[in-house]
Every structure is written in structure tokens, then in C-alpha cells.
Amino acid sequence: MIAIEARKLGFMYAGSSSWVLKDIDLEIYEREFVLLAGRSGCGKSTLLRCFNGLIPYFYEGELEGEVKVYGLDTRNHPPYILSQYAGMVFQNPDNQLFALTVEADIAFALENLSLPRDEIRERVDWALKVMGIEDLRDKSPNELSGGQKQKVAIASILAMKPKIIILDEPTSSLDPASAKQLIDTIAELNYKLGITIIIAEHRLDMLLPYVNRLIVMNDGRIVFQGNPRDILEKYDVMPYGVPVPRVVRVAQQLKKTLSGSTISRIPLTVDELVQDIRRWRSGK
Ligand SMILES: Nc1ncnc2c1ncn2[C@@H]1O[C@H](COP(=O)(O)OP(=O)(O)OP(=O)(O)O)[C@@H](O)[C@H]1O
Ligand SMILES: [Mg+2]
Known part of the structure; x- marks a missing residue:
């Protein structure tokens, strides 16, 4: 089943005169683990923002073509609907955590969905367990390490039970050991729970063993995509800023x-x- 579909997608931020995304055609299937790579400024974050409705809802600009998330056109479905299908984890967890305790942070979005209390409690317990952070439940997000914060941020997305989790450079502020641990946990979400993962990351060495599709972008376009082994065998991706x-x-x-x-x-x-x-x- 197709999870995300982009057709002739183009985007230009308001106030800019150049297209940041150009003519992108893409289908991402359920249960895929997709890695987005390419040099800084090539459009990775912009493309990810199109996948959960941040574009066009929060970022103004000109959108061409269409993006569908489980068949829902992102022009007609606001982010709070789309986030139940595709949740997004950002580079800096501090922008995502704001409650007094980890538990409250994870429950927050669920309360906004007006779910029954028992269900909220169950989902929070489940998300803490899946991420292996039950011991952090009563802590304040302020007292956590970067890796722990990022796990809480993922748990709060996971509790929404999305089919797709989109991550934009989630390990960029982490040391290599914490980054490896986080990536291994993200991979488990994919192979144990069947969640589709779409991630922009520079740490290819840690991700390649898990990834089934590598997408290389350059200047707003997709230049290569396919099984990472095939891509690395056939093409030289280093000129595109991909850290092989x-x-x-x-x-x-x-x-x-x-x-x-x-x-x-x-x-x-x-x-x-x-x-x-x-x-x-x-x-x-
Ligand atoms: N909010 C914005 N308003 C205007 N232009 C933006 C905005 N966000 C990004 N851009 C521009 O769009 C282009 C693509 O940026 P984007 O952040 O998508 O790249 P990226 O591949 O994610 O880069 P990085 O690896 O540094 O995160 C850049 O030229 C950038 O300056
Ligand atoms: Mg980016």
C-alpha cells in the first residue's frame, strides 16, 4: 500500500524567487525505511515538511503538484489530521518538549485528540515501554540528556500511533554512541512495529544496514533513489555531499x-x- 505519494511536487518559500523543490515524483510504500541524503540546502527538510502538511499550512509559499498521505491530499487536510498518519520528529528536541514531566509531554497531544483517560494512560505506558524509557516517566525534560530527550520526542509522536514517522536529522546534537542507540531504536519501530520511517540524516554508516531505500537529492531534485547497495555500487554519490x-x-x-x-x-x-x-x- 502506498503511504506517501508526491506528483510533480514543487515548492518555493514566500519571499524567495527560486524553487526549493522541483518536479518531485515519489511513492513511499508502507513499512519502508527511507533515508534522505544530500548536501545542506538541497531541500531535505522542505520535502519532509510537505509530507505532514507543515507545507502548505505553516510555511507560506507556492506549492505545485500534489502530495497525498494515505490518499489524503495535504492541501485539503490540516496537520492535526495528517499527524495521525505521519508524525514528525525534529532536529532539536527542545522545540518539541515543554511539559513539566515526560509523562505529561507524551500525554499532551493525546489530550488534544480528546481520547478517553484510560486510553491515554495505556498509550503513554506503551510508548514509554517501546522506547525503553519507563524510568524517565516522572522526570522533567530539562534534566534529560540529548539522547533521552530525543527518545521522549519520539515517544510523544509514537503515542499518536502514526503509520509513518518522519525524522529530520534527529541525531545531529548527539554523540556517536547515543546516536547509534537512537538509530537502533528507530529501526526497531520499523521492523518490530511495521512503522514506515522516513529520515534525513548524515550518519549513513549507522543507518545503511536498516535502510531499504536511499534517496539522494541535489538542488531540489531527486538524483538517485533505490536500494542503497545498488546505488552505492552504480553511482558516485560523494559529489552530492553524501558522506559515504x-x-x-x-x-x-x-x-x-x-x-x-x-x-x-x-x-x-x-x-x-x-x-x-x-x-x-x-x-x-
Ligand atoms: N522557512 C524558510 N523560508 C525561506 N527559505 C527557506 C526556509 N527554509 C529553508 N529555506 C531555503 O530552502 C532551501 C532548502 O532548505 P532545506 O532546509 O530544505 O535544506 P536541507 O537539505 O534540509 O539542508 P540541511 O542539510 O542544512 O538541513 C535552502 O536554500 C534554504 O535556505
Ligand atoms: Mg534540513
């Missing part, structure tokens, strides 16, 4: 210098490269 993991670059070099059959696939992790080299040495 070192293990992939090593494999690409080996492929060029050794005979083609030695490295039969582009490994996405160090473990995969080690496996390939072991196989090669044992002559299999």
Missing part, C-alpha cells in the same frame, strides 16, 4: 584494484566486508 561510509569506500577501491569477483557486493558494514574477505580467502 569508509567501509563502502574501501570496498569500492578493492573492487577497482582486485578482480571483479573478489568483492561481489558492496558491503554496508565492517562485518559484511570481513565476511566477504573471509569467503574470498577460503575460495568460496
